[in-house]
Amino acid sequence: MTAPRADGARRGVGELVREWRDRRRISQLDLSIAAEISTRHLSFVETGRSRPSREMVLRLGEYLEIPLRERNQLLLAAGYAPAYTESDLDAPGMAAVRQAVRQLLTGHEPYPAVVLDRRWNLVEGNSSVALFLEGVSPELTASPVNVLRLTLHPAGMAPQVLNLGEWRAHLLGRLRREAHATGDPFHTELLEELRGYPCAQEVPEVEVPGPGDILVPLRLRYGGQELAFFSTVATFGTPLDITLAELSIESFFPADPATAALLRARA
Incomplete structure (x- = not known):
């Protein structure tokens, strides 16, 4: 399976969500139940017909166990600011x-x-x-x-x-x-x-x-x-x-x- 590229800001959030869902081998139904959204809404997000809220992007990232760095990419792809900082260890x-x-x-x-x-x-x-x-x-x-x-x-x-x-x-x-x-x-x-x-x-x-x-x-x-x-x-x-x-x-x-x-x- 092709790895999701680290260029979320130039790709649709729906495409990235679908790639991560496929990578985790989770069906739309299972993810929609876990994230407490409708399967129809999730389908619209993945096909680009619906823009998810910031909270939904974070919730999907949590249930898909996406690393924090890549969750920021999801947020950028959806048009939101990153949520997670990257601090220098000497800070x-x-x-x-x-x-x-x-x-x-x-x-x-x-x-x-x-x-x-x-x-x-x-x-x-x-x-x-x-x-x-x-x-x-x-x-x-x-x-x-x-x-x-x-x-x-x-x-x-x-x-x-x-x-x-x-x-x-x-x-x-x-x-x-x-x-x-x-x-x-x-x-x-x-x-x-x-x-x-x-x-x-x-x-x-x-x-x-x-x-x-x-x-x-x-x-x-x-x-x-x-x-x-x-x-x-x-x-x-x-x-x-x-x-x-x-x-x-x-x-x-x-x-x-x-x-x-x-x-x-x-x-």
Whole structure:
């Protein structure tokens, strides 16, 4: 399915609503019931015969789970001003957010943790992230650092990832789901780029657990030893700002006692 283009101001709001509804695989009837409008009115909006109110555009964006950035595009396409701000992370109003993020990063030591934006660019990381960067080409650590390129590129972490095929499948699966959810062409282009990187290991099409597996680990060669990690991803629960909505915090934990001991020793 074609991703909605990021040019809502030059396209009709009805076309954009229909694309997002198709992307979410929701019928007109189901969306009209959820948004508490008539199916006839929704049909008129999608065909351009009716101009939705600002409140209706926001309601449709909510029930279609459209990202805040793209909800602004819907509003512009309907002739309204954007509703959601996009603040700089260094802005005074984001001070509490910065403090919370840095508290999470520092509190997670001696284990690695990173803050990422929507396009997988590194916003911030704690000091333990340095163990992931040993031997990585300086070109891949130049700002902005895209952590997917950094991980899967042959000049990046890839030579040190012992289960590269498995971890690659995991990351590409996450990126593929994000491309579908956001409609951002950048995700689709990045996915194609990453698929072109060489990988000598078999890359599973579907993540199927083996005996005893409960998650996909990252197995890393480090100083002649093998480290094993699993990760969790956290987001802000009630974002009303685009920057905040697009931030995620990925925290890595040791997947075995040997990894935990080594990380504590490094600290």
